[in-house]
Amino acid sequence: MALVMNANLTRPASPNLLPLGLRSSLFDGLAPSEINALLAAARKRRFPPHEVIQREGEPATGSFLLATGRAVAYKLTPEGERVFLHWIVPGDAFGFTAPRRKPPPCVATVQTLRESLVLVWDWESSLALTSQFPQLRGNACAAMANHLASVSRVLVARCSQTARQRLARMLVESADQIGRTGSEGIEIDLTNEDLADMAGVSLFTASRQLSEWQRKGILAKRRGRILLHSRNV
Amino acid sequence: MALVMNANLTRPASPNLLPLGLRSSLFDGLAPSEINALLAAARKRRFPPHEVIQREGEPATGSFLLATGRAVAYKLTPEGERVFLHWIVPGDAFGFTAPRRKPPPCVATVQTLRESLVLVWDWESSLALTSQFPQLRGNACAAMANHLASVSRVLVARCSQTARQRLARMLVESADQIGRTGSEGIEIDLTNEDLADMAGVSLFTASRQLSEWQRKGILAKRRGRILLHSRNV
DNA sequence: CGACTGATTGACTGCCCTCAAATAGGGTGG
DNA sequence: CCACCCTATTTGAGGGCAGTCAATCAGTCG
Numbered sequence: 157m158a159l160v161m162n163a164n165l166t167r168p169a170s171p172n173l174l175p176l177g178l179r180s181s182l183f184d185g186l187a188p189s190e191i192n193a194l195l196a197a198a199r200k201r202r203f204p205p206h207e208v209i210q211r212e213g214e215p216a217t218g219s220f221l222l223a224t225g226r227a228v229a230y231k232l233t234p235e236g237e238r239v240f241l242h243w244i245v246p247g248d249a250f251g252f253t254a255p256r257r258k259p260p261p262c263v264a265t266v267q268t269l270r271e272s273l274v275l276v277w278d279w280e281s282s283l284a285l286t287s288q289f290p291q292l293r294g295n296a297c298a299a300m301a302n303h304l305a306s307v308s309r310v311l312v313a314r315c316s317q318t319a320r321q322r323l324a325r326m327l328v329e330s331a332d333q334i335g336r337t338g339s340e341g342i343e344i345d346l347t348n349e350d351l352a353d354m355a356g357v358s359l360f361t362a363s364r365q366l367s368e369w370q371r372k373g374i375l376a377k378r379r380g381r382i383l384l385h386s387r388n389v
Numbered sequence: 390m391a392l393v394m395n396a397n398l399t400r401p402a403s404p405n406l407l408p409l410g411l412r413s414s415l416f417d418g419l420a421p422s423e424i425n426a427l428l429a430a431a432r433k434r435r436f437p438p439h440e441v442i443q444r445e446g447e448p449a450t451g452s453f454l455l456a457t458g459r460a461v462a463y464k465l466t467p468e469g470e471r472v473f474l475h476w477i478v479p480g481d482a483f484g485f486t487a488p489r490r491k492p493p494p495c496v497a498t499v500q501t502l503r504e505s506l507v508l509v510w511d512w513e514s515s516l517a518l519t520s521q522f523p524q525l526r527g528n529a530c531a532a533m534a535n536h537l538a539s540v541s542r543v544l545v546a547r548c549s550q551t552a553r554q555r556l557a558r559m560l561v562e563s564a565d566q567i568g569r570t571g572s573e574g575i576e577i578d579l580t581n582e583d584l585a586d587m588a589g590v591s592l593f594t595a596s597r598q599l600s601e602w603q604r605k606g607i608l609a610k611r612r613g614r615i616l617l618h619s620r621n622v
Numbered sequence: 623c624g625a626c627t628g629a630t631t632g633a634c635t636g637c638c639c640t641c642a643a644a645t646a647g648g649g650t651g652g
Numbered sequence: 653c654c655a656c657c658c659t660a661t662t663t664g665a666g667g668g669c670a671g672t673c674a675a676t677c678a679g680t681c682g
Contacts, residue, residue, distance in 0.1 A: 231541060233549030254531035263534075263541050290523060297530050298487035301496075304537045308464060308496050311544045315589055316466030319670060348629065356548055358671050363629060379628060379679050552638065581661065591639055596661060612647050612660060 178223050180247040182299065185291045194292070197285060198275040209266045209274065210251055215259040219251040219282040219296070225272025226334065229264045240326075240354035242306050243333045250303075252296035255283060263303075314356060322355040323365050327375075330354070331384050340376075341385040351382075411456050413480040415532065418524045427525070430518060431508040442499045442507065443484055448492040452484040452515040452529070458505025459567065462497045473559075473587035475539050476566045483536075485529035488516060496536075547589060555588040556598050560608075563587070564617050573609075574618040584615075 183191050198221070203209060209220060212231055227244040241264055244250060253260050259279050277285065286293040313322060327344070330351075335342040352362035366382070369375050376383040416424050431454070436442060442453060445464055460477040474497055477483060486493050492512050510518065519526040546555060560577070563584075568575040585595035599615070602608050609616040 231545055233545050235549055237549060239545060239548050254534045255527040256531070260534065263538055287523065290520065290526070293523070293526060293530070294488040297526070297533070298489070300530070300533055300537060301487045301493065304533060304540065305496055307537065307540050307544060311540060311547065312464055312466050312472060314544065314547055315472050316468055316470060347627095359628095360630085360672080361670060364631080364670095367630070377629090580659095592660095593640080593662085594638060597663080600662070610661090 178221075178247065180221055180249060182221055182247075182249045182292070182295050184295050184298075186289065186295075190289055190292075194277075194285060194289075195275070197281045198277050201274050201276050203268045203272045203274060205268055205270045207268045209268065210262045210264075212263065212265040213261050216251055216253050216262045217259050217279050219249070219253075219277045220266075221249045221275040222246050223273040223275055225274075226269040227266050227272060228269055229266050231264050238353050239310075239356065241310060242303075243330075245333060249296065249299045252282065252286075252299060255286065255293075319355070319357045319361050320365055323351065323357055323362060326351060326355040327382070327384060335384070338383070341383050344382045344384065345380065346382060347380050411454075411480065413454060413482060415454055415480075415482045415525070415528050417528050417531075419522065419528075423522055423525075427510075427518060427522075428508070430514045431510050434507050434509050436501045436505045436507060438501055438503045440501045442501065443495045443497075445496065445498040446494050449484055449486050449495045450492050450512050452482070452486075452510045453499075454482045454508040455479050456506040456508055458507075459502045460499050460505060461502055462499050464497050470589075471586055472543075472589065474543060475536075476563075478566060482529065482532045485515070485519075485532060488519065488526075552588070552590045552594050553598055556584065556590055556595060559584060559588040560615070560617060568617070571616070574616050577615045577617065578613065579615060580613050 183194070186194070200223070203225070209227065210216065210218070222244050224246050229241040229244055229250065231239045231241065233239060244266060250266055251262070286296060313325060317325065330344050330346060331342045334346075335344045337343075348362045348366065349359055351366075352359045355362065357365075366375070366377060370377055373385070375385060416427070419427070433456070436458070442460065443449065443451070455477050457479055462474040462477055462483065464472045464474060466472060477499060483499055484495070519529055546558060550558065563577050563579060564575045567579075568577045570576075581595045581599065582592055584599075585592045588595065590598075599608070599610060603610055606618070608618060
């Protein structure tokens with residue numbers, strides 16, 4: 157029951173097509189020559205941590221594929237609160253739009269968490285490539301469908317779950333997505349504030365709830381890190 | 390600032406292509422002969438009021454285009470609460486998915502409000518048509534992008550707005566979408582309960598808030614109907 | 623060993639939901 | 653035309669979840 161359904165690895169493309177060993181469902185069903193054409197058209201761009209790759213509302217002037225690193229997609233409320241949508245991990249594509257004359261506005265903001273390597277296609281070449289390779293358009297379409305499903309799940313979670321439930325859910329999903337399995341459980345590098353933002357909960361509610369779970373022995377806390385003993389909720 | 394951005398009439402197709410005079414952005418950029426091929430492949434189906442056309446979670450075995458009538462798209466929480474997504478008006482397409490081997494599950498439930506005429510393409514012909522006409526795939530993709538933007542707006546509204554604000558917003562949007570302009574303002578055929586469901590607010594909160602607005606002279610209420618004097622909020 | 627940032631804890635507040643009970647529209651049948 | 657019923661709606665009282673504010677504590681890094 158993952159909240160985040162990213163566009164990675166449903167059917168693996170041929171392995172090691174890139175020097176990076178990058179796999180992505182964006183390449184599903186494409187011939188190696190076609191993939192090479194894609195890669196040739198892409199610019200590789202390196203982003204430092206906490207850098208905005210695309211900003212909600214601005215024209216979608218490019219399409220992206222995360223090669224290495226990590227990023228997060230979120231929306232901003234008029235009051236400036238961030239509404240977490242999903243993590244973006246290597247292999248995930250974003251910024252693809254329906255074919256139009258003009259770039260439509262971005263739906264969400266995407267920001268790196270750590271140093272990341274991103275393949276970038278500008279608007280024109282993205283348009284050209286997706287019209288040249290119908291399979292690619294289909295794959296981009298599938299990525300959009302996944303985003304739609306993902307946002308829908310976030311919506312339902314926000315509408316029907318309590319603060320405690322949303323926190324629990326975010327913990328489990330973050331463990332799946334960005335957790336490192338250690339000797340005593342799953343370690344997640346997140347501050348209380350990160351977790352609170354993602355779950356849509358105040359910093360204090362998050363702190364109180366996490367403390368309660370720690371008292372019950374479900375997890376242990378270090379500064380800026382959470383150690384989840386098991387994934388039961 | 391419409392919450393609902395449906396797939397209608399961005400650039401009009403040639404007029405009166407159908408006996409119904411149906412226009413839809415689904416036909417954008419298609420030649421008349423192509424549109425005829427589309428229509429020939431479609432089955433016309435009439436739904437009585439309050440009939441479910443597609444149900445969330447079930448395989449998306451068809452693609453739809455509403456010709457006449459009205460419908461609503463919503464999601465269900467595990468507790469059975471309905472989360473309103475958007476109205477569906479004539480010209481709106483829904484149920485289109487990314488090209489896949491198997492039909493993916495529907496993202497939302499779509500239900501008629503009144504008797505409606507719907508064009509239906511089954512899974513196979515939908516797949517065949519969208520691969521035959523790249524422009525059609527693009528248009529279906531655009532419809533999906535609109536749904537994504539729409540759900541995102543609902544999400545942000547749910548996360549950042551108070552009950553009062555959400556009610557106001559739903560009133561204005563419903564006025565745009567399904568209101569009839571009368572002599573004294575815009576009439577909307579909605580019960581308190583409908584409005585409360587859509588805004589994600591309890592029946593009582595809706596009643597209290599509407600009464601307050603009525604006292605202030607912003608609107609008048611009849612049983613099962615709301616008369617909005619102006620659209621200011 | 624400061625200093626800064628992250629985390630904790632308690633007290634208070636407020637929005638909005640729940641429940642109960644009464645009221646009013648509006649159609650229907652006599 | 654009126655009585656009646658079903659449903660929509662109103663209104664009040666009470667309560668709970670979770671947010672806000674304030675003050676303190678603790679970990680890490682220079």
